[in-house]
Structures are given as C-alpha cells and as structure tokens.
Amino acid sequence: MSSKLPYTESELVELLKLKSQRAYNYLYDNYSAAVYGVICKVISDADEAADVMQEAFIKIWRNIEQYDASKGRLFTWMINIARNLAIDYIRSSRSKNNSKTETLTEATPLAPGDYTDHIKTDHLGLNKVIDELTIEQKAIIDLAYFQGYTQEEIAKELNVPLGTVKTRARAALLKLKHLFV
Amino acid sequence: MNIQEYISSGIIENHVLGLTSPAEDAEVVKLSEQYPEVRQALREAEDALMNYALLHGKTPPANTKDKIFKALVDQGQMNETPTVDATPGFSAGIGETKTHRITRVLAIAASLLFVASVAFHLFKMADFRQQIRQLEQEKTDLIAQNETFMAQIQEAHQELDVIGDPAFKAVVLSGVPGHDDNRALVYWHNVSHTVYLKPTNLPELPTDKQYQLWGIVAGKPVSAGVYESHDSQQTLQQMIALADVEMFAITVEPVGGSKQPTLDQMVVAGKI
Structure with missing residues (x-):
C-alpha cells in the first residue's frame, strides 16, 4: 500500500x-x-x-x-x-x-454464522486470507475490530474464557502478520 | 521489565484489536515510545490489521465524496474555491466547474480585447504613417517655396543694388514698329561697363527661341549674350560687359544666340 x-x-x-x-x-x-x-x-x-x-x-x-x-x-x-x-x-x-x-452486549446473541455473513465479498485476496484464518480467529477479528466488542463481550458471545479470547486474538494477528507483513 | 516477554504476551495484538483497557493502551503507547522493538511489533500488528481491513473495502456511493466536501464548505471548514491544490477527482459539487467556466470566459474576453486592441493600434498606426507622409510632403514643399522666396529676395536685392547705384544708367528699350507695346530695361555701368537686362514687357517665346541683347558699338552690333529665362519672369540678368555702347537692341534668335542679329526679328531698341 x-x-x-x-x-x-x-x-x-x-x-x-x-x-x-x-x-x-x-x-x-x-x-x-x-x-x-x-x-x-x-x-x-x-x-x-x-x-x-x-x-x-x-x-x-x-x-x-x-x-x-x-x-x-x-x-x-x-x-x-x-x-x-x-x-x-x-x-x-x-x-x-x-x-x-439493552446495550449491544445484551442484544440478541449473534447466531454462530452471523458475523461471517458480513463477509460477502468474493474478492479473491480476501477469500484467500479468510481460508488461512480459522473460524475462531476470523470471529475474534470481526467482533473486536469491526464490531468493537470488548474482551468480556466476546468471551460471552463465543462462550469462552477471557484468557482464550486474548490468546486467540494474538494468534489471529500473528496469522495476519504472517500473511501481509 | 522483559520486553521480549511483554511483546510475546499478546497485549500488543489485543491492543490493536481494541480489546485492552485504557490503562493497558497507555502502557503500550508509552513502551512503544521507549522501545523500538515494541514500536516495531505495534506497527506490524497495525499494518496486518490495516491490510485485512483494506480487503474488506467497499466502494462508497459515488456522491458521498461531493457531499462531504460540500458539508465541510457549508460548515466553513473548507474554502469554497478549491485552491491550486485540488485534484481532478475533486469535482463539480463545490463550484470548481463554475470557477473554470468563469476563468475560461475571462480568458476568451481577454483574448478578444487583445486582438481588438492590436487591430485598433494597427489601424491607428497606418493613419499616423499617412499623416507623417503628408507632413513630410508639406515640409518639402515649404522648403522649396522658401528657397524660391530666398532666390527672389536675392534677385530683388541685386536689382535694388543696381537700380540704387548712380553709376548705372537705365536705358529704356521701346518697341519697334509692330512691337509697340513691348519694353525692356538695360542698366549699364559707364565705368565698369557692366550690363544688366530686365525685360519689363516681352512676349513669351517658343522653346527653340531666345532673346539676344545687342550693343551698337561704333555703328556695329556686338552681342551682349542671350537672356536665359523663357518665361515671362522679369528677373534681372547680368549680360556681357560692353564699352562705348551707343545703343541697345533685342532680337529673337535661335537658342544659343547668333553671331549677327537677324534685323527683321528686332523687338525693342533704345539709345543711351
């Protein structure tokens, strides 16, 4: 860029x-x-x-x-x-x-596939990148970066411990770094 | 603090995803200013996320850009007229085309004015040239006229000198029978024997003829020369000096004069 x-x-x-x-x-x-x-x-x-x-x-x-x-x-x-x-x-x-x-956190929980529905573009590069990410990694990025969820909200949303959110976040970013940087 | 441990803790990645607390954010910023490694890791995480976000890019509706610029102008945040620094993409909405149109109209008007003024000046210049030619002609004419007057004045002076000199004797030559109206004057100096001729009333001659003045010395005609002028101007002309003259006479002779007077061509004559 x-x-x-x-x-x-x-x-x-x-x-x-x-x-x-x-x-x-x-x-x-x-x-x-x-x-x-x-x-x-x-x-x-x-x-x-x-x-x-x-x-x-x-x-x-x-x-x-x-x-x-x-x-x-x-x-x-x-x-x-x-x-x-x-x-x-x-x-x-x-x-x-x-x-x-209610606040966004208390809104109807997103269905498991809901956040991925947002990614509708058939951009070749994007599909390639998404294929490289795990579903969990993609979910973390979508919720945190695009939707502005907090750690707690994500933990609740994905029903995982807070520590897992942190670990997945790091793994997702390292994968992106590996793909782009 | 072990920086490598800090970097690998995941806090930087969580920070760029917006998952950290304000206190943790402040810590990341502070450490990135202190440690190049932290700054490097932070930049890389940001760039990775930025590239991911760029992949999700969607082209916004075409008029959004114009709306934004117009809103900024309306809010007084931005100048109405884009400065030189506007790019082609920065189009219509905020009056750029209007400005261009005005500029173009002004440019055309200026060109027309220029062409018109050039034409006008060329026209005026031709006029001035014509006037200059006229003035130059008038000047030439005036100089010529002046020279004529000077010559006439000089002649008049000379004539006055001759007439006013008591040593000169004026001899009136009267018309012989058949030329009764004709008359001429001869001034003759009895010491220096200088002769001047002034026709006062002699008819104009054809171009192949001239008047010739004769002096009768001891009963015989002696040429005193031809009168140069063909026209009727009564200018005083100095002739050939003659001594012991008894009488003067004028005959019409071929151009250049004759050795002997053609007696039947005598016009005027007068005794001293």
Whole structure:
C-alpha cells in the first residue's frame, strides 16, 4: 500500500494538519473504501452507512489536530473514528426504535454464522486470507475490530474464557502478520 | 521489565484489536515510545490489521465524496474555491466547474480585447504613417517655396543694388514698329561697363527661341549674350560687359544666340 503513496504517512499527516484539501482528497480516494467497508460491517443499510461515513470523514478533517502519531497509525485512528460512529449510530437507532433498550452486549446473541455473513465479498485476496484464518480467529477479528466488542463481550458471545479470547486474538494477528507483513 | 516477554504476551495484538483497557493502551503507547522493538511489533500488528481491513473495502456511493466536501464548505471548514491544490477527482459539487467556466470566459474576453486592441493600434498606426507622409510632403514643399522666396529676395536685392547705384544708367528699350507695346530695361555701368537686362514687357517665346541683347558699338552690333529665362519672369540678368555702347537692341534668335542679329526679328531698341 505504502508504495503507492506519493506522500509518506508523516507527510500526509502534516499536510492534513495544515488543512491541505489536496491531501484530504488523496486520503479520501485511498481510504474511503476501507472506511466504508468497516462501517458496512456494523451498518447493513448502504445509505445509512454512507451517512455515517460522511460524518466520519468530516470528523477526520475537523479533528486531525487530535491525531497523535505516537499512538498509532493514521489508518488505525481513522478506522477507530468510523467504527465508533457506526456503533454509536446503531445503538442510538436501536434505542430510538424502542426495539431493544439493552446495550449491544445484551442484544440478541449473534447466531454462530452471523458475523461471517458480513463477509460477502468474493474478492479473491480476501477469500484467500479468510481460508488461512480459522473460524475462531476470523470471529475474534470481526467482533473486536469491526464490531468493537470488548474482551468480556466476546468471551460471552463465543462462550469462552477471557484468557482464550486474548490468546486467540494474538494468534489471529500473528496469522495476519504472517500473511501481509 | 522483559520486553521480549511483554511483546510475546499478546497485549500488543489485543491492543490493536481494541480489546485492552485504557490503562493497558497507555502502557503500550508509552513502551512503544521507549522501545523500538515494541514500536516495531505495534506497527506490524497495525499494518496486518490495516491490510485485512483494506480487503474488506467497499466502494462508497459515488456522491458521498461531493457531499462531504460540500458539508465541510457549508460548515466553513473548507474554502469554497478549491485552491491550486485540488485534484481532478475533486469535482463539480463545490463550484470548481463554475470557477473554470468563469476563468475560461475571462480568458476568451481577454483574448478578444487583445486582438481588438492590436487591430485598433494597427489601424491607428497606418493613419499616423499617412499623416507623417503628408507632413513630410508639406515640409518639402515649404522648403522649396522658401528657397524660391530666398532666390527672389536675392534677385530683388541685386536689382535694388543696381537700380540704387548712380553709376548705372537705365536705358529704356521701346518697341519697334509692330512691337509697340513691348519694353525692356538695360542698366549699364559707364565705368565698369557692366550690363544688366530686365525685360519689363516681352512676349513669351517658343522653346527653340531666345532673346539676344545687342550693343551698337561704333555703328556695329556686338552681342551682349542671350537672356536665359523663357518665361515671362522679369528677373534681372547680368549680360556681357560692353564699352562705348551707343545703343541697345533685342532680337529673337535661335537658342544659343547668333553671331549677327537677324534685323527683321528686332523687338525693342533704345539709345543711351
């Protein structure tokens, strides 16, 4: 990915902090799909997901000053913003609908195959990666990274001890690292 | 703290998945600033997850980008007119095409104005050239006129000098029978014998004829030269000096004059 960049990440961040519209344009062109993909993991309705993405990109532009490179990558920061907005959106729309007043943890537990249903893309690369991951590893990443579950929530969701969640999380990441890095 | 143990504990991986507590997050950040190995492990975990997330990318609806830029402009977060730094992908929605159109209209207007002004100046320049030619012609004419006047004044001065000199004797040459109206004046200096001729009323001659002045010396005609001018200008002309002249006469002779006067061609004559 980074080989395609005309900017290094630090240059991009610097330009964004200077409110360069060009850098922002670049950011959108290169990361909007990933951001939208993450939002779509949480919000199934495409229009609602697009609205949340708009909110996320506006927040990224407005709050770029708050991004601290020492805490992690720009991408991680952006994904966190997008995912948090998406989760907030789902929670508030659920409470508005009065269908469930419970928190996400207490919502109807996901059926075992439910989280994998989100992965519908037939992207060759993705399928290849998914084939390499175990079902457990995939579930951990989906719940933690895409759905924003806590360790406790995942433990409950998957009905495994907390320590297992931690171990699986590490194993999943090591597998990804092995595949990508 | 054993850093290798910390790295292999799984806390970094749990951190990037968002599974750690705020205290643990702070610890990871702090240690990543202190230990390059931790930072390296953190970056690798992030990049692995980023690549995984990129695989899940979905193209957002086409108008989302425009909506975002428009919203940022509306909120006063971004300039309406994209700066030079706008890229082609950054399209219509926020007035870029409008700006382009205005720029194009302005450019066309400026070009037309330029062409019009060049045409106007070329036209004016031709006009000025014409005026300069006219003025130069007028100047040439005036110089020529001036030279004519100068010549005439000089002649008049010369004539006045001659007339005003008491040593010059004016001899009136009157028309002989058949030329009764014709008349000429000869000024003759009786010391230096200088002769001047001034026709006062002589008819114009054809181009092959000239007036010739004769002095009668001791009963015989002696040529005093031909009068150069063919027109009726009554300019004073110095002739050949003659001594002991009794009488002057003018005959019409072929151009260049004759050795002997053609007597039947005598026009005027007068005694001293």
